[in-house]
Amino acid sequence: MNPSENSRNVNQDSTQSQRETRDLEAGEEQATATTSGDVLDSSQRASFPYIAGVPSVEASSSQIREDFDPDAPSQHILNSKTIDLILFLLLKYRRKQQTCKAEILYMVIRGYEDYFPAIFTKASDCLRLTFGLEVIERNPRVHSYSLVNALGLTYDGMHHGFLGVPKIGLVIIVLCIIFIEDNCASEQELWRILNNMGLYAGRDHFIYGDPGVLITEHFVQEGYLECRQVPGSDPPTREYLWGPRAHAETTKMKVLKHFASIVKQDPRSYPTRYADALKDEIDRV
Template sequence: MAASPWSLSEDSSSSPDEEGPGTWGEPEVAQPLLQAALHRKAADLVVFLLLKYRTQQPTSQAEMLEVVGNDYQDAFPVIFGQASACMRLAFGVDVKEVDPSDHSYVLVTVLGLTCGGMPSGEQGMPKTGLLVVLLGIILLEGDSAPEEEVWEKLGVMEVYPGKEHVIYGEPRELLTNVWVQEGYLEYRQVPGSDPARYEFLWGPRAYAETSKLQVLEYMMQVNPGQQPSSLALSEKAVSDEEEGA
């Protein structure tokens, strides 16, 4: 399951409407072996949902129950909550219910971003989750984030420059080249720095497709216990954005 630089709360890994009976509905008090079994089933469901996302196909609760298996039907709300949180936080993909009558779902990138998370021609995993994290870091840093600060925060997710990541590949290329070319980020030398230092800012495509308010709301959902001082800076940035609109 994904970790983020603003540290995930335990509540973020469960579905808001789960009501499973007994220990199924309360994974925090379940036995370790039961917790491990739930995580394995959630991982199986994530693999299934990633396939649906890549092929741009909808899915249904009935299909997902087949993946989970008969022995875990009662635990489905917990498993689905964990899998949905992983899809959102690690991959930047929302599992959205489109028809409550038959519990059908579509998979879309978060916050209205259109990049799809995978550069053209690639068959790897969606990387939008990392982009959203980075946009949040920039927001928390007051609209421009020093490169060294970015890598320090991404280290929480074991994302390091020059080191291949299982989901995001080589992150330096992604941050300083791919997303810059796509217009999501700006990567520039800090004015007047000698020796040269660099910083990240939102690019024009990020401003066009999402907003500081949406990113701030996302961050608060991820971690309701976010440091007040950090949120105060972000809220000021949002206020400035709204005044300039």
């Protein structure tokens, strides 16, 4: 291969890698905006008293049922029911309890049974993206469910940031950003992407608390992130890599597939990242 062909291939690889990064960023920002904007932002009116105090979700559902006509539910009422289901499932997660479709229908969305598939799907998507929790069907015969940490991560962050709320979703988001940034994200690039998602260091987020403290302190202390100073940087700047616990508990392929499922894409749609993840799988054998 002559030098010009080699240079052209390098440029093509670089361009493709940049495109994949932009696609992944846009997809993550869009998925976050869609899920959080449609559901979680409106839950600020009610969600944290329930999460922190764990009162009855049925009580809030009963009040909503009195205010709306079940024969013609608006998007607002369906979003409200989705919020109620998210809070109900988070309560079950905290108590390490299973639930089932019959209990959900009675306790949470009674009167709106016909809309169970749509409400359940939207709640599951939100739990996966924002909280890093997967809804697993344990018994298809009775439709029983439980929540588990996504990607095999063992940390839930319940005692960090906003107490009692899982922070696994933020761990996964940061691991994904590092992965798409060629496995090493500068502090500036990391926060550029997080800022686009409405997360700012030093500013409390109604799910995560202060993301800056979580990322720079707790996630590093827990071994999910490695933070190091960029050699020769002036003024000193930092960069982030996956920590040993992240490498031990999950894989690049799992992170890529998790993200791809959120943005409804095939992981192979990102060939550069897929090749990197595949090589990581082979190296682990």
